[in-house]
Amino acid sequence: MNKLTVLSILLLILSGCSHNINPENQIEKKVSDYDLEKAVALIEPIDRPFFEISQKDEITRLEVADYRERLEQVCEPYGDTPSLDLLWDGGLYEDETIDPIPLVQDLFYPTIFHEGIEIESAIKTDYIDPTGDVFNKLRLEITIISIDEQLEDWRRIYLFKEHKGEFRFWFLSEGGNVPRDKNMLRAKSKE
Incomplete structure (x- = not known):
């Protein structure tokens, strides 16, 4: 084949693909x-x-295993599992003779169980293809913020995807821990 024929075939193929745009x-x-x-x-x-864990000064290896298992149960099979490892010194954890393991005291991990932390928004996104079918899985984005002046402008975004008809944790975006006293905000009172 000569160059002109190859170029003509290539142009025909490319022009046939342009309808997807x-x-x-x-x-x-x-x-x-x-x-x-x-x-x-x-x-x-x-x-x-x-x-x-933030309410403790130390944690046993058995407790670590239990907490990790609990988190894995609520996570998307192919998503992230939030890491608890930031709450203790990794070097101490590697030494299996240390049990219980002391927790890091100058790290605060805000949660919805702390006063001054609340949900700002929860937004569901559906992706629909031209035929009207739902394309991809539903996505849910939940943003929590701090209304406490000590954590001004802090936020955390949780992403969830639908898995077998229910939302499962997929990814944590932004706003993890804060380098401050671990007891910075009090626990919300039980209502």
Whole structure:
């Protein structure tokens, strides 16, 4: 084949693929508010281990295994599992003769169980293809913020994806821990 024939075939192939760029074939993004009580129910099992550990000065290896298992149960099978390892010194954890393990005292991990932390928004996003079918999985983004002046402008974003008909934790974006006293904010009183 000569160069002109190859170039002609290539142009025909490329022009045949251009219909996918047509705006009529683009995926529609539908955004809606998500119920805040349901959002709290989704965040609680993720934040609870961090909160419970923050109320202690040390943790046993058995407790670490239990907390990790609890977090794995609420996480998306292919998503992240929030790491508890930041709450203790990794070097001490590696030494298996140390049990219980002392916790880091100058690290605060805000949770929805602390006073001054609340949900700012919960937004559900559906991706719909041109035929009207839901494309990809539903995505839920929940943002918590601090209303306490000690943590001004702090926020954490939790991302969830639908898995077998229910939302499962997928990823934590922004706003992890804060280098401050671990007891910086008090626990919310039980209502």
